[in-house]
Amino acid sequence: MKRDIILAGVGGQGIISIAAIIGTAAIDQGLHLKQSEVHGMSQRGGDVQSNLRISDKMIASDLIPYGKADLIISVEPLEALRYLPYLSSDGWVITSTKPFLNIPDYPDMEKLMDEIRKLPHYVALDADEIAKEIGTAKAANIVILGASSPFLEMQYEKLEDAIRFIFKRKGDEVISKNLEALKAGREFTQKQMHS
Amino acid sequence: MQRLLLLGDEAIAQGALDAGLSGIYAYPGTPSTEITEFVQNSKQARQDHIHSTWSANEKTAMETALGMSYAGKRTMVCMKHVGLNVAADPFVNSAITGANGGLIIVAADDPSMHSSQNEQDSRFFGKFAMVPILEPVDQQEAYDMVHYGYDFSEQHKIPVLLRITTRLAHSRAGVKRKDPRKQNDLKLPEDLRQFVLLPAIARKRYRNLLKAQELFIQESETSSFNKYMDGPDKSLGIIVCGIAYNYLLENYPDRNVPYPVLKIGQYPLPVKMIERMYSDCKEILVLEDGYPVVEESLKGLLGKGLKVKGRLDGTVPRDGELNPNIVAVALGMEDTFGLPVPSIMVNRPPSLCSGCPHIDSFKALNEVLALLPKGRVFSDIGCYTLGALKPYEAINSCVDMGASITMAKGAADAGLIPSVAVIGDSTFTHSGMTGLLDAVNDKSPVTIFILDNGTTAMTGGQDSPAFGKIEAICKGMGVEEGHIHVLRPLKKFHEENVRIINEELIYPGVSVIIPRRECIVTIDKRMRDKFKNAEAPV
Numbered sequence: 231m232k233r234d235i236i237l238a239g240v241g242g243q244g245i246i247s248i249a250a251i252i253g254t255a256a257i258d259q260g261l262h263l264k265q266s267e268v269h270g271m272s273q274r275g276g277d278v279q280s281n282l283r284i285s286d287k288m289i290a291s292d293l294i295p296y297g298k299a300d301l302i303i304s305v306e307p308l309e310a311l312r313y314l315p316y317l318s319s320d321g322w323v324i325t326s327t328k329p330f331l332n333i334p335d336y337p338d339m340e341k342l343m344d345e346i347r348k349l350p351h352y353v354a355l356d357a358d359e360i361a362k363e364i365g366t367a368k369a370a371n372i373v374i375l376g377a378s379s380p381f382l383e384m385q386y387e388k389l390e391d392a393i394r395f396i397f398k399r400k401g402d403e404v405i406s407k408n409l410e411a412l413k414a415g416r417e418f419t420q421k422q423m424h425s
Numbered sequence: 426m427q428r429l430l431l432l433g434d435e436a437i438a439q440g441a442l443d444a445g446l447s448g449i450y451a452y453p454g455t456p457s458t459e460i461t462e463f464v465q466n467s468k469q470a471r472q473d474h475i476h477s478t479w480s481a482n483e484k485t486a487m488e489t490a491l492g493m494s495y496a497g498k499r500t501m502v503c504m505k506h507v508g509l510n511v512a513a514d515p516f517v518n519s520a521i522t523g524a525n526g527g528l529i530i531v532a533a534d535d536p537s538m539h540s541s542q543n544e545q546d547s548r549f550f551g552k553f554a555m556v557p558i559l560e561p562v563d564q565q566e567a568y569d570m571v572h573y574g575y576d577f578s579e580q581h582k583i584p585v586l587l588r589i590t591t592r593l594a595h596s597r598a599g600v601k602r603k604d605p606r607k608q609n610d611l612k613l614p615e616d617l618r619q620f621v622l623l624p625a626i627a628r629k630r631y632r633n634l635l636k637a638q639e640l641f642i643q644e645s646e647t648s649s650f651n652k653y654m655d656g657p658d659k660s661l662g663i664i665v666c667g668i669a670y671n672y673l674l675e676n677y678p679d680r681n682v683p684y685p686v687l688k689i690g691q692y693p694l695p696v697k698m699i700e701r702m703y704s705d706c707k708e709i710l711v712l713e714d715g716y717p718v719v720e721e722s723l724k725g726l727l728g729k730g731l732k733v734k735g736r737l738d739g740t741v742p743r744d745g746e747l748n749p750n751i752v753a754v755a756l757g758m759e760d761t762f763g764l765p766v767p768s769i770m771v772n773r774p775p776s777l778c779s780g781c782p783h784i785d786s787f788k789a790l791n792e793v794l795a796l797l798p799k800g801r802v803f804s805d806i807g808c809y810t811l812g813a814l815k816p817y818e819a820i821n822s823c824v825d826m827g828a829s830i831t832m833a834k835g836a837a838d839a840g841l842i843p844s845v846a847v848i849g850d851s852t853f854t855h856s857g858m859t860g861l862l863d864a865v866n867d868k869s870p871v872t873i874f875i876l877d878n879g880t881t882a883m884t885g886g887q888d889s890p891a892f893g894k895i896e897a898i899c900k901g902m903g904v905e906e907g908h909i910h911v912l913r914p915l916k917k918f919h920e921e922n923v924r925i926i927n928e929e930l931i932y933p934g935v936s937v938i939i940p941r942r943e944c945i946v947t948i949d950k951r952m953r954d955k956f957k958n959a960e961a962p963v
């Protein structure tokens with residue numbers, strides 16, 4: 231078993247939480263893990279990414295080679311495209327369609343969506359909208375994690391446990407909202423796969 | 426013992442705590458900051474009264490640690506690579522004084538300049554000072570090397586340099602802990618003149634240091650961090666340093682490299698091991714993240730003898746961080762690539778937060794300077810350096826911490842009047858104060874903005890050593906009271922701020938303008954913490 235994952239987004243969108251949840255679930259299953267994060271400068275509204283590698287064998291490099299990522303998980307559509315050189319030929323892109331508009335020259339939304347629709351394997355969903363329906367706009371990142379969960383080759387319950395663990399200090403209300411967000415994202419992907 | 430999921434930085438901190446650390450000294454700097462922060466947040470450290478508050482700069486940190494080592498305790502100094510330039514004087518001389526209690530200096534290099542102004546390689550500094558260098562391959566080795574480093578430092582009475590790079594510093598993996606050790610007791614050096622570098626003593630100590638080099642090489646030959654792994658195909662031998670080893674293995678999924686491999690984790694270089702590779706193999710490939718330190722010393726000035734491939738002959742790019750693909754190409758393997766980035770892609774550079782106090786400061790400054798020819802604002806390093814970008818384009822320099830005030834003074838000396846300096850509060854006490862003294866003593870026509878957001882924001886909001894002291898420092902340095910102004914960088918005070926800045930630009934001496942408003946990110950954090958504490962059951 232091996233999953234090489236690029237997590238992408240803009241500083242402050244919560245990709246480190248996604249990494250922490252997948253990481254916790256992986257360790258819980260006795261898997262090896264390496265996770266490279268970006269700290270510092272790029273946090274101020276710049277693009278951020280994290281290389282997350284999970285395997286049942288020892289992992290050598292902290293960085294995923296180009297063309298070898300099984301998944302690109304992005305909480306922002308433009309950021310999903312930034313890391314395409316890493317995607318393997320049978321890899322999937324899971325992305326939110328909600329743009330984060332903090333630059334003056336953000337591309338035309340139609341053209342951007344065209345590029346996403348051109349990808350061989352993708353799931354695209356408005357995670358913000360789904361999170362709002364659940365009543366917690368903040369959990370958009372967890373919706374995306376849920377949408378990615380069928381591709382993670384991990385037991386779903388382990389992800390739920392990891393959410394309980396990571397949000398332990400924030401109380402039951404936050405935990406249950408995030409579990410709901412996880413499920414909503416997962417169901418979106420499952421529906422798409424079966425239609 | 427338990428397995429923890431730790432950043433490379435955190436592994437070093439945990440290693441130090443478990444190896445009997447008594448005090449850690451540092452000034453923040455990406456990618457080294459998390460080492461000290463880990464100790465600051467550690468319950469274990471609080472219980473054991475381990476010192477961990479921030480120092481004013483890397484030089485004070487290095488010297489304070491040297492003092493703790495003098496007193497016989499184990500200590501660590503942490504900095505980003507350019508911090509070692511600031512601490513260079515005590516660092517280089519500490520090799521001559523030697524250590525008493527275990528002393529480890531951690532320098533975190535930043536190849537590819539993810540958040541730095543250069544990609545200098547601290548191994549050069551280690552070599553220059555003639556101290557042993559440790560360079561971990563992964564988080565576990567980073568942890569283990571701290572224990573080893575303290576033993577080495579105390580046994581050979583020498584400071585040890587631990588060199589890491591951004592990738593290891595900010596990557597997480599499982600780490601197994603060792604049993605914790607007790608701190609050292611207070612114990613002064615046997616020779617109370619060990620640290621007195623008067624020429625007569627220094628000469629003797631320097632000769633000792635030179636003599637010790639042979640011993641250090643012997644240690645490197647037998648160190649478990651240096652490994653010679655033979656391979657059947659002798660057409661190539663690979664010398665691979667630190668984290669580069671992982672990129673090599675990544676290209677052999679079963680971890681079976683067909684060539685002899687020498688993995689380096691401890692310097693000075695193990696000469697005999699290298700000799701073996703040199704006589705066994707037809708060519709040598711050197712893989713090192715950073716400068717071609719090993720490659721250069723192997724190749725020598727004339728490059729005669731065996732062919733040595735690496736950064737110098739173009740087998741590996743001359744600059745930037747290594748990765749598995751670069752190593753694959755260097756090995757003559759086929760490169761891999763996913764899909765091209767679509768042409769609609771645009772950059773998303775970091776920018777000042779909306780609501781940032783620096784924005785109001787730049788707006789006021791830009792309005793006043795609009796009347797003068799461009800190109801007179803010397804800036805420094807911090808969030809406000811982002812004022813170089815659109816839409817502000819407010820600054821004309823960023824070189825090293827503290828260079829704003831001094832460069833403005835130099836330009837004023839040359840006739841660029843008025844000259845303006847822009848410096849953050851934390852940078853001011855790091856190394857702006859001495860430049861201010863120069864300007865005051867020369868009555869230079871400079872206007873100095875000390876942007877006081879109450880924190881060291883750029884590196885994540887650490888306490889600023891300048892907090893509450895700036896006006897007193899300026900007065901103490903001799904800036905006239907009438908030319909020190911505290912402004913409120915807010916829209917509603919814009920007109921008033923513009924007026925004051927205008928007046929001070931005309932004044933032909935040193936003026937200090939202090940726009941003061943807290944960083945909104947630290948306010949946010951403070952409020953959240955307060956809320957959390959208020960909610961907690963009592």
Ligand SMILES: Cc1ncc(C[n+]2csc(CCOP(=O)(O)OP(=O)(O)O)c2C)c(N)n1
Binds near residue numbers: 851889
């Ligand atoms: C010698 C050196 N040490 C540390 C750093 C890392 N560093 C860059 S900016 C900065 C802090 C700046 O704080 P301040 O001057 O208060 O400005 P702010 O970011 O708060 O606006 C630090 C620690 C560096 N670039 N050089």
Ligand code: SF4
Binds near residue numbers: 274778781878945947
């Ligand atoms: S972190 Fe603070 S100082 Fe830095 S840009 Fe944001 S508000 Fe400004």
